[in-house]
Amino acid sequence: MSTDFDVLVVGAGILGAGTAEALAQANHSVVILEQLGIAAATSSRSSKLIHGGLRYLESGQFRLVYECLRERSWLLDNKPQLVRMVPFYIPVYRNSKRSPWMVRLGLSLYALLSGIRSVDSRFRSLPKSEWDTLPGLKREDLLAVFRYYDAQTDDAALTRDVVASAIAHGAQIICPGSLVGAEVTEDGVRIDYVADGKLNTLHTRALVNCSGPWVATTNTRCSPPVSLPPIDLVAGTHILLPLSLGNKIFYVEASDGRAVFVMPWQDKTLVGTTERPYCGDPRDVAPTVEEKSYLLRTVQQYFTQTRGLQPEDICESFAGLRVLPEVEKSPFARSRESMICCDNELKPRILAVAGGKLTSYRATARKLARKLQATLEDEPPAPRGAAETSNATSPSERERNL
Structure with missing residues (x-):
């Protein structure tokens, strides 16, 4: 069987974009299938922050915070036009749930996990003489103000940049296009999708479901579906x-x-x-x-x-x-770790990722690429080609999509 692509990535949010980029950089042939548009959903509706997640320390998610702080450092170094450091201020009042010593402890641990002796890991308590620099902040019962640094971005622009990088490394994109069904066969995965009002078919070695809030719906269209957690x-x-x-x-x-x-x-x-x-x-x-x-x-x-x-x-x-x-306890304590599931741990054909954070998209993409390593290295490289009725973009079309 001739394979059209090594991998189909469903979804052009930040996780799909990052996964396509990681696989394309590793010289695999990749096509992205996106139903709405690049960063059309969650990846353009975030808090626009690249951060470790200071509040996740309260629920003991230390590994996630450490991972995100590592990724923040990389993004600051490699995408300075999109990610920049900004001062953050935490005011603490007499009736605040978190006392000054609790905030100081959290910031100390945050700085320790960042592992960088620079402006992005330092924090300090602002003296009262500097409270005037905080525009309009209520002073009544104000006990302390802490300043630390984290990063801000344009989430949609970052996602478009990552898609552009994937395409520069050879990935293609079908947009708009909707998955109809995916079936694992003896040789790979047969995929049926609709684009331009037509039903099309292509064959890949694997499918990665990065469709965000549609992850469960996309999973039901795969045969066999992976076992998603609640x-x-x-x-x-x-x-x-x-x-x-x-x-x-x-x-x-x-x-x-x-x-x-x-x-x-x-x-x-x-x-x-x-x-x-x-x-x-x-x-x-x-x-x-x-x-x-x-x-x-x-x-x-x-x-x-x-x-x-x-x-x-x-x-x-x-x-x-x-x-x-899904949890029964406080929703504030839910894990923000990405959940990666697959049909076969040894040689997966269908993978699905649920959850994850904007900041750690590269780390999640690397985990997905490692999961696929056995599947993609077990066979000779697939020819870079088009689908049986191809809607993959040409270079000029890619520019219009981006």
Whole structure:
């Protein structure tokens, strides 16, 4: 059997983009199948941060934080046009859930895990003489303000950049295109998909399901499907407010103890995020009135210049979906680790990844590539070719898609 591609990657969010890039860089022939557009869903609706996840230390996710801090360092060095360091400020009040000593302990551990003796690992308690530099921050019952550094990015631009890198290394993209079915055969995987209103077929050695909130739906179209762990879709909303707080990002505590970011974005202020279970078509996820009110109340609790804002003053709001493990305990404690499942541990043909973080997309892609190593090295290199009825992009089409 002649194989059209080594691997089909379903989904052009950050995980699909990173996986295609890693495999293409290893000289495997790769095609990405994307139904909506590059970074059209969760990968354009995040908090726009490249960070270790300071709050994940509370739930003991040390390995995840360490991994993300390593990846942050690489992204700062290799994508400075897209990822930059920004000062973060944590105000601690008399009634805050986390006391000054708890915050100091967390920041000390965060700095230790970063392993870098530079500006991105240092933190300090801001003296009262410098509190005037924090625009409009409420002073009543303020006990301490801590400053540390993390990174910010344009999530959609980063995803497009990674897709462009994958294509530069030989990957192709079918967009828009929808998976109809995938069947493991004796020689590989037969894939049926729809593009341009036509049913097409191609053959690969493996399929990687990186379809984000559609991961379970895509899995049901694979034969055999992989065994996914129990998962939930969790919606997170952000709001954009018509004011600027300068170049500072604030890490504040909502009334329920949840950490909320208040950050500069496009000369305005982005506030997020929330967590609520979501059922339904991922295309239909949208902010609720309650979520927008929750975020507005949270920011008004801390900044005087936001006190007069009404819900109708919100410039924009958006909601994205996280794929998280199903748990009965507090949703704040859910693991953010990527969950990788496959049909055969020794020689996988179908792989699916659920969850994961924007910051650690490269680490997840490397894990997927290692899982596929036996499958891809067991046979001679497949010819780079097109599908039986090909909709893979030409160079000029790639430019239009990006």
